Amino acid sequence: RxxxxxxxxxxxxxxxxxxxxxxxxSNSASQSFFWYRQDCRKEPKLLMSVYSSGNEDGRFxxxxxxxxxxxxxxxxxxxxxxxATYLCVVSVMGGGNKLTFGTGTQLKVEL
Amino acid sequence: DGGITQSPKYxxxxxxxxxxxSCEQNLNHDAMYWYRQDPGQGLRLIYYSQIVNDFQKxxxxxxxxxxxxxxxxxxxxxxxxxxxxxxxxxxxxxxxxRPYEQxxxxxxxxxxx
Numbered sequence: 001r002x003x004x005x006x007x008x009x010x011x012x013x014x015x016x017x018x019x020x021x022x023x024x025x026s027n028s029a030s031q032s033f034f035w036y037r038q039d040c041r042k043e044p045k046l047l048m049s050v051y052s053s054g055n056e057d058g059r060f061x062x063x064x065x066x067x068x069x070x071x072x073x074x075x076x077x078x079x080x081x082x083x084a085t086y087l088c089v090v091s092v093m094g095g096g097n098k099l100t101f102g103t104g105t106q107l108k109v110e111l
Numbered sequence: 112d113g114g115i116t117q118s119p120k121y122x123x124x125x126x127x128x129x130x131x132x133s134c135e136q137n138l139n140h141d142a143m144y145w146y147r148q149d150p151g152q153g154l155r156l157i158y159y160s161q162i163v164n165d166f167q168k169x170x171x172x173x174x175x176x177x178x179x180x181x182x183x184x185x186x187x188x189x190x191x192x193x194x195x196x197x198x199x200x201x202x203x204x205x206x207x208x209r210p211y212e213q214x215x216x217x218x219x220x221x222x223x224x
Protein backbone atom coordinates (compact mmCIF):
# COMPACT_ATOMS: atom_id res chain seq x y z
CA ARG A 1 0.00 0.00 0.00
CA UNK A 2 1.31 3.44 -0.89
CA UNK A 3 1.96 5.83 2.00
CA UNK A 4 -0.08 8.55 0.31
CA UNK A 5 -2.73 7.66 -2.23
CA UNK A 6 -4.54 9.92 -4.65
CA UNK A 7 -6.86 9.36 -7.57
CA UNK A 8 -4.70 10.36 -10.56
CA UNK A 9 -7.63 11.70 -12.58
CA UNK A 10 -7.78 13.59 -14.83
CA UNK A 11 -10.78 15.44 -13.50
CA UNK A 12 -12.27 17.43 -16.38
CA UNK A 13 -14.65 20.11 -15.11
CA UNK A 14 -16.30 23.16 -16.66
CA UNK A 15 -15.27 26.61 -15.60
CA UNK A 16 -17.21 27.67 -12.51
CA UNK A 17 -17.68 24.16 -11.19
CA UNK A 18 -16.86 22.96 -7.69
CA UNK A 19 -14.44 20.05 -7.54
CA UNK A 20 -13.11 18.01 -4.63
CA UNK A 21 -10.07 15.79 -4.33
CA UNK A 22 -9.40 13.26 -1.62
CA UNK A 23 -6.17 11.78 -0.43
CA UNK A 24 -5.56 8.96 2.05
CA UNK A 25 -2.42 8.33 4.09
CA SER A 26 -1.33 5.13 5.76
CA ASN A 27 0.92 6.29 8.60
CA SER A 28 -1.14 7.19 11.64
CA ALA A 29 1.88 9.07 13.04
CA SER A 30 1.64 11.66 10.26
CA GLN A 31 1.64 15.12 11.77
CA SER A 32 1.64 17.78 9.07
CA PHE A 33 -0.37 17.90 5.90
CA PHE A 34 -0.17 20.02 2.79
CA TRP A 35 -1.51 20.51 -0.68
CA TYR A 36 0.96 21.48 -3.38
CA ARG A 37 0.14 22.53 -6.91
CA GLN A 38 2.31 21.50 -9.85
CA ASP A 39 1.90 22.91 -13.34
CA CYS A 40 3.01 20.83 -16.30
CA ARG A 41 6.79 20.41 -16.33
CA LYS A 42 7.23 22.91 -13.50
CA GLU A 43 8.20 22.67 -9.84
CA PRO A 44 5.60 22.01 -7.12
CA LYS A 45 4.40 25.07 -5.24
CA LEU A 46 2.92 25.08 -1.76
CA LEU A 47 -0.79 25.78 -2.06
CA MET A 48 -1.86 25.47 1.55
CA SER A 49 -1.24 23.70 4.81
CA VAL A 50 -4.06 21.56 6.19
CA TYR A 51 -5.07 22.03 9.81
CA SER A 52 -7.16 19.79 12.01
CA SER A 53 -9.93 22.34 12.20
CA GLY A 54 -10.00 22.77 8.44
CA ASN A 55 -8.93 25.92 6.70
CA GLU A 56 -9.94 28.10 3.82
CA ASP A 57 -7.99 30.34 1.47
CA GLY A 58 -10.25 32.13 -0.96
CA ARG A 59 -11.83 29.53 -3.24
CA PHE A 60 -9.83 26.71 -1.70
CA UNK A 61 -10.85 24.72 1.38
CA UNK A 62 -8.79 21.97 2.95
CA UNK A 63 -10.06 19.43 5.46
CA UNK A 64 -8.34 16.78 7.56
CA UNK A 65 -9.97 13.69 9.00
CA UNK A 66 -7.46 12.03 11.32
CA UNK A 67 -9.75 9.18 12.31
CA UNK A 68 -10.17 8.07 8.71
CA UNK A 69 -6.72 9.28 7.66
CA UNK A 70 -7.77 11.34 4.73
CA UNK A 71 -7.32 14.87 3.52
CA UNK A 72 -9.50 16.74 1.09
CA UNK A 73 -9.20 19.81 -1.10
CA UNK A 74 -12.27 21.64 -2.37
CA UNK A 75 -12.03 24.20 -5.15
CA UNK A 76 -15.04 26.41 -5.72
CA UNK A 77 -15.78 28.43 -8.85
CA UNK A 78 -13.02 26.73 -10.85
CA UNK A 79 -10.94 28.90 -13.16
CA UNK A 80 -9.05 27.88 -16.26
CA UNK A 81 -5.90 28.81 -14.36
CA UNK A 82 -6.64 26.16 -11.74
CA UNK A 83 -5.70 23.48 -14.29
CA ALA A 84 -2.73 21.69 -12.75
CA THR A 85 -1.78 18.59 -10.79
CA TYR A 86 -2.53 18.75 -7.08
CA LEU A 87 -0.15 16.88 -4.80
CA CYS A 88 -1.12 15.64 -1.37
CA VAL A 89 1.83 15.74 1.03
CA VAL A 90 2.27 14.45 4.57
CA SER A 91 5.07 14.40 7.09
CA VAL A 92 5.89 12.42 10.20
CA MET A 93 7.28 14.30 13.20
CA GLY A 94 10.85 13.26 13.83
CA GLY A 95 11.11 11.74 10.40
CA GLY A 96 14.04 13.94 9.50
CA ASN A 97 12.10 16.69 7.73
CA LYS A 98 10.86 14.09 5.31
CA LEU A 99 7.81 14.85 3.22
CA THR A 100 5.93 12.03 1.56
CA PHE A 101 4.28 13.02 -1.70
CA GLY A 102 1.30 11.51 -3.40
CA THR A 103 1.47 11.02 -7.15
CA GLY A 104 -1.00 13.83 -7.69
CA THR A 105 -4.48 14.40 -9.09
CA GLN A 106 -4.71 16.13 -12.43
CA LEU A 107 -7.38 18.81 -12.86
CA LYS A 108 -8.41 20.22 -16.22
CA VAL A 109 -10.81 23.14 -16.17
CA GLU A 110 -12.51 23.68 -19.52
CA LEU A 111 -14.60 26.45 -21.09
CA ASP B 112 16.14 38.65 -7.87
CA GLY B 113 15.95 36.35 -4.87
CA GLY B 114 15.02 32.72 -4.66
CA ILE B 115 16.21 29.27 -5.56
CA THR B 116 18.08 28.65 -8.76
CA GLN B 117 18.89 25.36 -10.40
CA SER B 118 21.03 24.99 -13.43
CA PRO B 119 20.97 23.89 -16.08
CA LYS B 120 17.29 23.46 -16.91
CA TYR B 121 18.02 20.56 -19.27
CA UNK B 122 21.05 18.28 -19.12
CA UNK B 123 22.05 15.44 -21.38
CA UNK B 124 24.75 12.93 -20.53
CA UNK B 125 26.10 9.64 -21.76
CA UNK B 126 25.82 6.59 -19.57
CA UNK B 127 28.84 6.10 -17.35
CA UNK B 128 29.51 9.79 -16.77
CA UNK B 129 29.12 11.56 -13.47
CA UNK B 130 27.15 14.79 -13.57
CA UNK B 131 26.68 17.55 -11.00
CA UNK B 132 23.45 19.50 -10.66
CA SER B 133 23.55 22.95 -9.13
CA CYS B 134 21.23 24.37 -6.48
CA GLU B 135 21.75 27.86 -5.09
CA GLN B 136 19.60 29.97 -2.76
CA ASN B 137 19.91 33.49 -1.45
CA LEU B 138 17.02 33.38 1.00
CA ASN B 139 19.23 32.45 3.96
CA HIS B 140 17.25 29.25 4.59
CA ASP B 141 19.01 26.64 6.68
CA ALA B 142 17.69 23.43 5.20
CA MET B 143 18.07 22.21 1.63
CA TYR B 144 16.78 19.07 -0.05
CA TRP B 145 17.10 17.08 -3.25
CA TYR B 146 14.21 15.12 -4.73
CA ARG B 147 13.67 13.28 -7.95
CA GLN B 148 10.38 12.95 -9.77
CA ASP B 149 9.54 10.19 -12.21
CA PRO B 150 6.35 9.82 -14.25
CA GLY B 151 3.58 8.20 -12.24
CA GLN B 152 5.51 8.45 -8.97
CA GLY B 153 5.54 10.94 -6.16
CA LEU B 154 8.64 12.99 -5.40
CA ARG B 155 11.26 10.94 -3.60
CA LEU B 156 13.87 12.34 -1.24
CA ILE B 157 17.51 11.77 -2.19
CA TYR B 158 19.48 13.79 0.36
CA TYR B 159 18.90 16.70 2.70
CA SER B 160 21.00 19.07 4.75
CA GLN B 161 19.94 21.08 7.79
CA ILE B 162 23.19 22.94 8.37
CA VAL B 163 26.48 23.61 6.62
CA ASN B 164 28.89 20.67 6.49
CA ASP B 165 26.18 18.18 7.44
CA PHE B 166 23.75 16.15 5.37
CA GLN B 167 21.66 12.99 5.64
CA LYS B 168 20.54 10.32 3.22
CA UNK B 169 16.96 10.25 2.11
CA UNK B 170 15.03 7.29 0.78
CA UNK B 171 16.96 6.80 -2.46
CA UNK B 172 20.53 8.02 -1.85
CA UNK B 173 22.30 5.16 -3.61
CA UNK B 174 24.22 6.39 -6.63
CA UNK B 175 24.15 10.03 -5.52
CA UNK B 176 26.44 12.29 -3.51
CA UNK B 177 26.11 15.80 -2.12
CA UNK B 178 28.12 18.46 -0.34
CA UNK B 179 27.14 21.47 1.79
CA UNK B 180 30.22 23.64 2.04
CA UNK B 181 28.24 26.88 1.97
CA UNK B 182 24.81 27.75 3.27
CA UNK B 183 23.77 28.98 -0.17
CA UNK B 184 24.76 25.91 -2.16
CA UNK B 185 23.83 22.23 -2.16
CA UNK B 186 25.11 20.52 -5.34
CA UNK B 187 24.02 17.00 -6.22
CA UNK B 188 26.28 14.61 -8.12
CA UNK B 189 24.62 11.80 -10.03
CA UNK B 190 27.24 9.11 -10.32
CA UNK B 191 27.58 6.30 -12.83
CA UNK B 192 26.41 3.94 -10.05
CA UNK B 193 22.88 5.32 -10.28
CA UNK B 194 21.01 2.75 -12.35
CA UNK B 195 18.17 4.93 -13.61
CA UNK B 196 19.41 8.52 -13.56
CA UNK B 197 17.00 9.98 -16.12
CA UNK B 198 14.51 12.04 -14.10
CA UNK B 199 13.35 15.50 -13.09
CA UNK B 200 15.53 16.67 -10.19
CA UNK B 201 14.15 19.23 -7.77
CA UNK B 202 15.94 21.17 -5.07
CA UNK B 203 13.96 22.59 -2.14
CA UNK B 204 14.61 24.78 0.88
CA UNK B 205 12.93 25.38 4.21
CA UNK B 206 13.38 27.35 7.38
CA UNK B 207 14.79 25.47 10.35
CA UNK B 208 11.70 26.08 12.47
CA ARG B 209 9.28 25.22 9.66
CA PRO B 210 10.94 22.22 8.01
CA TYR B 211 7.78 20.85 6.46
CA GLU B 212 7.00 23.97 4.43
CA GLN B 213 9.34 23.42 1.56
CA UNK B 214 9.87 25.66 -1.46
CA UNK B 215 11.17 24.28 -4.70
CA UNK B 216 13.53 25.49 -7.36
CA UNK B 217 12.59 25.22 -11.06
CA UNK B 218 14.25 21.82 -11.44
CA UNK B 219 16.71 20.18 -13.81
CA UNK B 220 15.63 17.56 -16.34
CA UNK B 221 18.44 15.05 -16.70
CA UNK B 222 18.49 12.63 -19.60
CA UNK B 223 21.11 9.90 -19.69
CA UNK B 224 21.46 7.79 -22.82
